[in-house]
Amino acid sequence: MKPLFTQGTIPRYRVLACALVAVALMVSEQRFSQVEVLRARLASVVTPIQWLASLPGDALAWSSLVLSNQQQLVEENQQLRQQILTLSQRTQRMASLTAENLRLRELLHAAKRRDISYITAELLTLDSDPFTHQVVVDRGRRDGVFVGQPVMDASGIVGQVIGVSAYSSRVLLLADANHALPVQINRNGLRFIVQGTGRFDTLMVRHVSDTADIREGDLLISSGLAGRFPAGYPVARVSRVEHDPGKPFARVEATPISRLERARHFLLLFPPPPRDTLWDESFAIRELPKALLSVLPPLTAPPAEEPEP
Structure with a gap:
């Protein structure tokens, strides 16, 4: 050549x-x-x-x-049967927990969580650039994919769509140094920002105060802030916390929950648009005291002024 x-x-x-x-x-x-x-x-x-x-x-x-041999298929069949029994037991337990959660929500008059629709996608190619972590999936504009759409696998959030063509889309992974995601600790609700480091096994939790209640093993889930990623999906687990007495912030590292290097099948989520609670009449009636509602004037547009003769 x-x-x-x-x-x-x-x-x-x-x-x-x-x-x-x-x-x-x-x-x-x-x-x-x-x-x-x-x-x-x-x-x-x-x-x-x-x-x-x-x-x-x-x-x-x-x-x-x-070309798999019969013995291997028999062993896999037995393992799948055991998994089915385990999942069936968990499903039965989940039914009782769902009913209990519904009763508690009715008792607290809390709003129901809306279901999020999704489509499945498969890995098409990997980006050849060693300084970025991006993949291409086999879903595009014809399937309703849009820029900024959240992507996840069977374990947790993978990243977001940054480019869309007619039949394929480009996904920026969590491990990329240009990707950041608002999260919160599942244990106590503290909110932080997780940013990629360029490594598949390490994420950085930014701007963590040295006195913040964060521990190794804490589960980080999406907080839903900024309106791009829906709340409540697993993102990472805290793997290392270093406190330096001379610095105001601690160094916190986390390990992604999703399998960024091995996943081939993904879910592209379609989160519902955020509700405007400021002008939501049902929200106002439910949250504000009746005495305050009786004092405030009705939320109606003022009458138009008549022109002077």
Whole structure:
């Protein structure tokens, strides 16, 4: 194969031309919104090539499944039966807990949590850039995917969608250094920000006061702040807490709950739009005291002033 850059006068012009093209592309991406549309269309063109590239791996997985021996299938069948029995017992216990939770909510007059719809997606390709942690999944604009959509696997939150084409989408993982997520401690409700470090096994919990009640093993869940990620989904577990008497903040590290390096199937969530509780009449009637409601004037628009003759 002939190298792209060799010694001589002409290759120097090639390097200069490539550098000028790169600078022009970066400037055009910052100044013109049409570049994003062009990128989405190019991604739609590249999608069949990505599918073809993933075919050998899918064929290998299918062949290994077909060629599995009978003893292994029998053992897996027994393990699955045991898991079914365990899950059935948990389901029965969950039914009683759900009924108890419903009675407590009725007693407290609390609002019901709304169900979140979702679609499934499968890993298509990995990003080749070693300085970013991004993946491409086989769902796109035709499936209703949008930029900023939360993504999770069977264990917890994986990341969010940052680019959408017609048939595929690009997902930024939690491990990326440019990804941040508002979380809270499941034990006491303290709220923090979790940011990626560029490593799949470590996240940083930012701006933790040295006197904050945070311990190793605490479960961090999404807080629902900023309205992008729904509340209550597992994100990470605190793995290390270092207190320095000379600094106001502690160094806290966490391990992601989701399997960022091994997951192949994902869920793309469609969280409902946030409710405007300021002008929600039912919320006001439920929360404000009746005496205060009787004093306040009704929430109606003032009458229009008549024009002077």
